[in-house]
Amino acid sequence: MSPIPQKFRHWRGRIAILGAVCVAASAVYVTTTLAAPGGGAGELLSQGKPATSSSNEIPQFDAKAAVDSDLGTRWSSAFADPQWLQVDLGSDASISRVVLNWERAYAKSYQLQTSGDGSGWTTVHNATGGPGGIESLTINASGRYVRLKATERSTQYGVSLWEFQVFGTAGAPVPTTAVTPTSTSTVAPTSAPTSTTAPTKSSTPTSATTAPPKGPLVRVAEFVAECPFTHALPDDPIVFPKLPGASHLHSFFGNETTNANTDIESLKKGRSTCSPSVDISSYWVPSLLVDGKSVEPTGTTFYYLGEGVRDDVIAQTQPLPYGLRIVAGNAKATAPDDSSRARWSCLHAGDVGSSKDFVNCPAGTMLESYLDFPQCWNGKDLDSADHKSHMSYPVNGGCPSTHPVPVPKLRQVLRYPASGDPSHFKLASGPGFTMHGDFFNAWPEAEMARRVNDCIRPIIKCGPDGTP
Amino acid sequence: MRIAAILVAAVFLAGCGAHEEHAPAAAPAGALSDTDRAFIELVIPQDESALELVTLAKSRETSAALTELTGKIDARYRTELAQLRALLAEAGVPETAQHEGHDMPGMITRAELDAIALARGTAFDVQATQALKTHLREVLPLVRGEQTAGTAEPVRKLAADIERNRTAHLAQLG
Numbered sequence: 001m002s003p004i005p006q007k008f009r010h011w012r013g014r015i016a017i018l019g020a021v022c023v024a025a026s027a028v029y030v031t032t033t034l035a036a037p038g039g040g041a042g043e044l045l046s047q048g049k050p051a052t053s054s055s056n057e058i059p060q061f062d063a064k065a066a067v068d069s070d071l072g073t074r075w076s077s078a079f080a081d082p083q084w085l086q087v088d089l090g091s092d093a094s095i096s097r098v099v100l101n102w103e104r105a106y107a108k109s110y111q112l113q114t115s116g117d118g119s120g121w122t123t124v125h126n127a128t129g130g131p132g133g134i135e136s137l138t139i140n141a142s143g144r145y146v147r148l149k150a151t152e153r154s155t156q157y158g159v160s161l162w163e164f165q166v167f168g169t170a171g172a173p174v175p176t177t178a179v180t181p182t183s184t185s186t187v188a189p190t191s192a193p194t195s196t197t198a199p200t201k202s203s204t205p206t207s208a209t210t211a212p213p214k215g216p217l218v219r220v221a222e223f224v225a226e227c228p229f230t231h232a233l234p235d236d237p238i239v240f241p242k243l244p245g246a247s248h249l250h251s252f253f254g255n256e257t258t259n260a261n262t263d264i265e266s267l268k269k270g271r272s273t274c275s276p277s278v279d280i281s282s283y284w285v286p287s288l289l290v291d292g293k294s295v296e297p298t299g300t301t302f303y304y305l306g307e308g309v310r311d312d313v314i315a316q317t318q319p320l321p322y323g324l325r326i327v328a329g330n331a332k333a334t335a336p337d338d339s340s341r342a343r344w345s346c347l348h349a350g351d352v353g354s355s356k357d358f359v360n361c362p363a364g365t366m367l368e369s370y371l372d373f374p375q376c377w378n379g380k381d382l383d384s385a386d387h388k389s390h391m392s393y394p395v396n397g398g399c400p401s402t403h404p405v406p407v408p409k410l411r412q413v414l415r416y417p418a419s420g421d422p423s424h425f426k427l428a429s430g431p432g433f434t435m436h437g438d439f440f441n442a443w444p445e446a447e448m449a450r451r452v453n454d455c456i457r458p459i460i461k462c463g464p465d466g467t468p
Numbered sequence: 469m470r471i472a473a474i475l476v477a478a479v480f481l482a483g484c485g486a487h488e489e490h491a492p493a494a495a496p497a498g499a500l501s502d503t504d505r506a507f508i509e510l511v512i513p514q515d516e517s518a519l520e521l522v523t524l525a526k527s528r529e530t531s532a533a534l535t536e537l538t539g540k541i542d543a544r545y546r547t548e549l550a551q552l553r554a555l556l557a558e559a560g561v562p563e564t565a566q567h568e569g570h571d572m573p574g575m576i577t578r579a580e581l582d583a584i585a586l587a588r589g590t591a592f593d594v595q596a597t598q599a600l601k602t603h604l605r606e607v608l609p610l611v612r613g614e615q616t617a618g619t620a621e622p623v624r625k626l627a628a629d630i631e632r633n634r635t636a637h638l639a640q641l642g
Contacts, residue, residue: 240510242613245609
């Protein structure tokens with residue numbers, strides 16, 4: 001492991017976030033078997049299988065994290081080229097596809113290799129100038145061991161994968177003892193260290209065939225509220241206060257009372273659909289119209305996260321101020337390449353990738369929208385003329401001097417029972433890239449403060465009740 | 469690091485005290501409430517989008533009825549836009565154009581304008597008239613809301629003028 005100062009490593013860990021759009025999706029994304037696009041269906045063979053690597057940046061970022069079906073954990077290597085990660089499928093398999101779900105630190109050049117015995121390797125895919133993100137690679141190969149060999153990093157950091165997925169058809173199980181690599185595998189040309197040198201926590205990286213049990217604490221600064229759809233109205237109490245019917249149609253979540261006349265006092269008297277029910281905040285988005293008819297999301301998760309700033313900044317996170325109002329997304333979106341923060345993707349079809357405009361989700365999957373709200377507050381105003389400029393996104397892992405107060409980042413994840421040709425989709429506000437989200441904070445101050453103190457600052461993943 | 473933490477804490481505490489600023493206060497001359505401002509910020513792009521349609525219609529041979537109405541809208545909306553911007557300027561409030569590119573009620577969108585531009589002859593008249601009717605109808609909840617909930621007298625008065633004007637134009641279109 002490279003001698004990176006502890007502080008720097010932490011910074012590295014925290015800033016590495018773009019891919020963490022997927023953190024939120026972790027619960028549902030993975031366990032599903034994906035069908036390869038365009039035929040060649042295969043089952044997911046690799047998850048929960050023994051995985052090893054050439055190195056790990058820190059013990060928590062070990063190889064197992066890339067095959068644990070959890071998009072909130074990842075493998076990250078030491079900060080040097082080359083590196084590798086491999087998975088033992090347990091028996092010879094016919095392999096049709098490999099999906100690389102890169103964290104922001106990806107490999108520009110890499111090879112995929114397979115092996116029947118874990119020592120002699122055949123290169124089955126060679127990439128140079130790879131794009132990072134989620135790469136879905138169709139291959140035609142066989143073997144029991146599948147290795148990613150990264151030869152050129154995209155950043156000065158290591159290479160990191162949220163998930164490494166191998167799809168295909170499993171062969172008959174082979175007793176592990178029969179194929180344990182012998183010590184004679186001396187001079188393979190790809191001579192990265194063999195699996196025994198990988199600094200895994202468990203002493204024997206062999207025969208485990210199920211995912212290792214999770215530790216009691218997950219080191220992610222997070223608490224969460226699940227807030228189902230409540231109602232739709234052409235109202236917006238932030239942008240058009242006291243002007244009922246002035247807005248396009250909005251879909252509301254959480255507080256059941258929200259309308260054009262809503263203020264913090266009226267929210268206080270309302271009930272909420274959120275779990276936890278103490279969250280009586282209001283959340284709303286332009287309604288999704290499919291062939292002109294409203295379709296409401298059935299997955300409505302609002303994450304509060306520390307990520308996006310350095311750990312020392314996370315440790316100073318302040319509660320979101322009571323009564324704070326924010327509009328996030330691109331209110332001035334006039335084209336998909338504008339600076340919109342909202343992203344569309346497909347639940348259960350990560351290989352489709354994400355886009356500022358609607359994407360075409362395969363049948364049986366769900367259209368989903370991600371939106372991160374700004375997490376730096378100016379310390380003074382609960383709202384502003386454009387409903388945005390009292391807040392800022394972080395700069396270089398910290399909050400800028402104009403907006404010096406770090407607060408939890410709200411990440412809105414909505415999943416719609418809709419898929420297929422996006423030409424049928426429209427938002428009440430216009431094309432897909434006009435997606436935006438409004439948030440009116442009405443968390444009771446003590447409940448918000450407790451969660452910031454117990455979950456965000458110490459970097460601990462909490463559930464709706466605000467405990468790990 | 470410790471100093472930074474204290475500074476952040478100090479700013480935060482200062483922020484808590486600032487809650488009071490949001491309590492409704494006696495309005496100085498020209499001051500606009502959030503509702504007044506929201507009203508102005510939406511009527512501006514509504515008027516501008518209708519003027520785009522008017523400009524398009526002027527480049528075509530349209531029916532006498534449509535020609536008469538677009539002529540009236542042209543003059544009226546230009547005056548209105550000047551009034552609306554003067555109200556913002558008087559209050560010292562910058563125009564944020566926050567609805568640009570969005571499909572808001574009362575706005576004729578770029579996509580709609582492009583579609584209408586493709587129509588010829590009677591079809592153009594029919595589509596342009598339909599778009600104007602929708603525009604006129606959708607403005608009404610906004611102007612009524614301002615008269616109910618707005619606070620600045622000149623803005624409320626303008627809202628009442630606009631309601632009368634849009635209602636008359638709707639009647640003219642039948």
